Amino acid sequence: MSEPKLKLSADVGGTFTDVVLEHGAQRWTGKVLTTPASPEEGVLRGVGEILTRAGRSIADVDIFVHGTTLATNAIIERRGAKLALLTTDGFRDVLEIGTESRYDQYELALIRPKPLVERPLRFTIRERVDARGKIRLALNEADVRAVAEQLAAHGIESVAIAFLHSYANPTHEKAAAELLRSVIPGLYVTLSSEVCPEIREYERVSTSVTNAYVQPLMDSYLARMKSKLDTMGFRGALCLMTSGGGLTSVDTARKFPVRLVESGPAGGAVFAAQVAARLGERKVLAFDMGGTTAKVSIIDEYRSETSRVFEVDRAARFLKGSGLPVRIPVIEMVEIGAGGGSLARLDNLKRVTVGPESASSVPGPVCYNIGGSNPAVTDADVALGLIDPATFAGGTIKLYPDLAKTALQSAIGEPLGLDAEMAAYAVYEMVCENMASAARVHTVERGVVASNHTVIAFGGAAPLHVARVAEKIGAQRVIVPPNAGVGSAVGFLAAPISYEMVKTKYMRLESFDAAAATELLAAMSRDIRAWVEPAAQGEPVAERRVAFMRYVGQGHEIAVELPLRDLDATDTVALRARYEADYEKLFRRAIPAAAIEIMAWSVNVSTISRLPEQVKDVSQFSSAQAGESIRIFDGKAGKPIDVSRYRRDKLPVGARLAGPAIIAEEETSTFITESFDAWIDSLGSIVMERKGMNA
Known part of the structure; x- marks a missing residue:
């Protein structure tokens, strides 16, 4: 049997960076505070600490998987690139027009997110391609050159090009990109025909603009990360986690960072x-x-x-x-x-409000004593006694309960006439x-x-x-x-190496072009496999093909599985049957003989992700040995109560205990309320069930 690979992963969150090292059945874990100004510093510090504990070096690591909220936070906090948009003449305001829908029908003072690119930096170009990909008006290159001069004058770092119907024919977008790069070397350029080659103008433009907005930031970060890893002696495969649940390459992530958002x-x-x-x-x-x-x-x-x-x-x-x-x-x-760092406050009506603003890792909750002054959820947890100040984050971060209580009393308690503990309970609730x-x-x-x-x-x-x-x-x-x-x-570490591509090519079932569909799907498959197969390093891969279909005139599609072979004219019967069966599952009835259209096609290639085998249930139970007696504040009773606190690593499989209780460990603590009984199952999980249920 071959030697298992040494795998490393890092998840950069808004507050903590989590690091995991895995070698077969062995696993080492760690947490460090995120370093927002240079996230790679926190990652590499965490990596260094965990490798030292395991007695390994970075050169021993075969695979390093990285995930980050950097792109998401940049969008929310508006810390992306200085950005411009090039679009077809007449479509300058598509980002603000959107779909003309209202998310709250009766709100007169409706607030929408501010577009990532300001109106003065949205430029229009004379060109036109129709929905079938036919050029109706040639690209006006003079317009592009004039815009390039304005981009340079405004100090634009990144530009999104999203022409009308470019999903059907990307010629004009590619030509415009070449012209811009020839005038402004080093300019980041996102093409909608590459990042989102699908119908629906608003979503396609929004996706392209989002990609362009975070690309300079993510490209710089990933380049620094890769360079530092190389300098440290890392020679394994570096992969990035995508929002779809698969892994992709650094090069793909640098080109399409929007795929890293979740x-x-x-x-x-x-x-x-x-x-x-x-x-x-x-x-x-x-x-x-x-x-x-x-x-x-x-x-x-x-x-x-x-x-x-x-x-x-x-x-x-x-x-x-x-x-x-x-x-x-x-x-x-x-x-x-x-989250734990979400800030608590009173609104204008003196109601307790939590989030979405966060203390993050800098300045952090008040109890960290590193500069935070506004109370956060973690401060409430500490004030209630649910977190052990001495062992938080494996003892790497010392907590100060008195500071947390003072902040809660000042911000929540005094205006409402509550003591610090009841203010903490209000935040917790x-x-x-x-x-x-x-x-x-x-x-x-x-x-x-x-x-x-x-x-x-x-x-x-x-x-x-x-x-x-x-x-x-x-x-x-x-x-x-x-x-x-x-x-x-x-x-x-369990995610497959994968990539999915979706492209629009319109067809109706009654005029199904099997050759064109087969050619499109085969080309998409080749493009994806060109990266996935080398990255898989000999592991078998699976392919999935899908057609997004709908009844003619409807607004949304249903994904219908396609066979992994060349299509032919006789497939229309099977496609209709599959679509109508799926439609009936969703809406309880199909529409007999109604015309059906295919709006887009998808290909996904990934390594085969096998689910682990099910473990056996616990057959024997025993009462957990007495834990440490501690005092926590019970908000329902309005007074402190005594509960037992157990160490998770001291609880054997089958150990049972009743709530209220706390089970502490290095990475977190579990609070079992009075409503639940708990035990340790054969996997080592804490299982809670409502009292009165059969275990």
Whole structure:
């Protein structure tokens, strides 16, 4: 049997950078504070620490998988490049017109996210290609040269080129890019025909602009990271986690950084799916709460839901259409600003409000004593006694409970006439309610019942809050797996090397062009395999082909699986049958004999990701040995109570205990509320079930 590979991963969050080293069944984990000014410094410090603990060097590492929120944070905080947009004459304002829909029908003072490129820096070019790809008006090169002079005068770093119908014929976009680069060497140029070659003008332009906005930042960061790793002696494969749950190359990530927007949460979804498979949990809510945000996603039959559109920087927390649309393959989830670093305050009506603003790692929560002055969720957890100040983050960060209580008393307690502990409880309750609301909305939108799902919690802050969130949504079972505190980074190591490409080519079934469809799919497959197969290093790969189909005149498509062979005219019968079967699953009925059209085609090539084998259930239980008695504040009772605190590494498989209790470990702590009993399963997970249920 061949020697297992030494794998390393790093997940850069808004507050912490998580690092995991894995060699076969051995695993080392660590957390360091993120260094926002130069994220690679925190990554490399964490890598150095974990390699030292394992007695290894960077030269020993075979694969290094990296995920980061850098692109997402740059968009939200508006720290991207100075940007311009080139579009077809007459379409200058497509970013503000959008789809002309209103995410809140009756709100008169509707607030929309500000476009990433200001109107004076949106330039139009005389050219026109129709929806079939035929050139109706040749590219006016004089317009492009004139714009190039203005770009240079404005000091533009990056430009997005998004011409009308360029998905059908990219000739004009490519010619314009060549002209710009000849006038302004070193200019970053994003072509919509490369980053999002699909119909729907608004989404395509928005995706292109988003890519151009973060490209200089991400390109510089990844170049620095790769250079420093090379200098340190790293000779393995460096991969980046994408929002779709797969790994891609550094070169691809530098060209299309928009695909990294949800890389961390995607790793968490992979982690939760692996845990669900090992425990035989077929209906799961994955609950990921880190330092800055909380995410909720649905995992059904060990697979995460996926989508082709994601919204960044929503103006309204739960309302679709209130953010900037990004059309990329993404794992479907809802994300809110509710993490350990989320700031607490009173609004104008003296209501306790938490997030979305975050203390991040700099200046951090008040209890870190590194400059933070406004109380955060972590301050509330510390003030309630849920976190051991001496062992937080493995003892690498000392916490100061008195500072946390003083800040909570000043910002929340005094205006409301509460003491510091009750103010902390108010913050704790509010952040849990925010996350429960997100879970309710996400499940209702997908037609499932939240209470029928097992909650799998991971991320540094999730185990502290998941029991209360489960109480609020009615969930009966909660699982906190081993290494939950660094779950996303663990998930990176289980992700397949993959890439998905989607292209628009319109066809109707009654005039199906099998040769053209086959040619398009084959070309997409060749382009993807050119990177995936070498990166797979001999591992077998699988290919999936999909047609996005709809009844003529409808607004949205259904993904229909295609055979992995050349198509022919007789395939139209099977395609109609598959489409109508899928349509009936969604809407309970098909429309007989209605015309069907194909709007886009997708090819995905990936290494084969095998689910782990299910572990056996615990057969024997025993009462956990008495833990350390500590005092926490019980907000419901309005007074301190005594509870037991256990060390997770001291609890054997089958150990049972009753809530309220705390189970502490280096990466996080799990708070078991009074509503739950808990035990350690054969995987080493903490399993909580509502009291009164059969174990």
